[in-house]
């Protein structure tokens with residue numbers, strides 16, 4: 367059994383994907399070919415935003431957004447400590463400082479209560495100019511935008527939605543990628559919507575951000591690539607990846623249904639065990655289940671038992687951001703984020719993908 371079965375997906379979509387790739391090989395526009403624009407239009411339509419702008423990967427997407435917002439040295443961006451490194455890394459890369467926030471123990475996402483506490487602390491210290499909140503839709507579940515938007519408005523902060531894992535999720539029908547001021551996603555193969563290499567995208571309704579980012583992703587271009595009006599990056603999505611994503615996006619709604627059925631099956635099975643806490647999706651929220659992540663004090667025992675029966679499990683994440691060697695200079699102490707630290711010691715994830723149909727692994731222990 368595979369943790370994420372990309373081969374089963376390819377088998378299912380092979381004819382369509384192969385034909386799409388062949389079309390690109392035939393027309394030869396490997397950079398910014400017609401499939402890139404076609405994909406951007408489909409992505410905007412899917413998420414319900416005005417502009418979808420593709421780029422080279424999800425980390426670049428975050429960096430491009432921070433650059434477009436003019437965030438840099440002396441600025442602070444609030445970010446969950448329980449996330450993948452890239453969220454915090456992008457903030458540091460543009461010269462700003464990540465201010466870490468604890469997780470909500472139940473949803474794994476940024477805790478609105480602790481967020482407000484951290485904003486107040488930073489406001490009274492006055493060390494940084496406070497600019498934005500980078501929420502992360504961890505494991506496919508949108509962060510608590512109804513609450514976070516109110517906090518952002520109260521303190522005049524922007525919201526950057528890191529939907530690298532969240533693509534396909536929603537709150538009351540409003541899709542991930544459409545929350546906050548601007549959002550990003552990743553098409554890394556293992557994400558809910560993945561390509562066959564690296565890829566990413568940015569979503570926004572804001573025309574100014576969109577125009578800036580379209581320039582920043584191609585060397586700060588003006589009217590063309592050889593008219594450079596600002597310092598940018600080389601961060602484009604390959605045409606072949608766009609072609610692959612067009613077919614994967616068409617199949618995505620069906621895969622989401624399978625993912626949610628698999629999650630229901632897991633839930634039925636696991637809620638019988640008193641030492642496993644199955645993930646909870648709050649009322650009105652919809653998860654794209656980038657990961658199916660459970661909590662258990664007996665994590666090691668369960669992971670060993672799953673392994674014996676041929677079911678792979680993975681720990682996302684065994685180390686919080688404030689515990690990373692790269693962030694020791696920020697001076698956070700162990701115990702500073704009790705929920706996130708407990709999660710890092712108790713979580714593990716079970717196989718999850720869009721082709722699990724009735725194959726949710728059963729384990730008797």
Ligand SMILES: *Cc1c(COP(=O)(O)O)cnc(C)c1O
Pocket residue numbers: 423424425426449450452453502528530531551552553554564565566
């Ligand atoms: C994967 C991921 C990213 C980075 O995406 P890449 O395409 O790998 O650069 C950023 N944030 C989160 C939360 C992620 O899971």
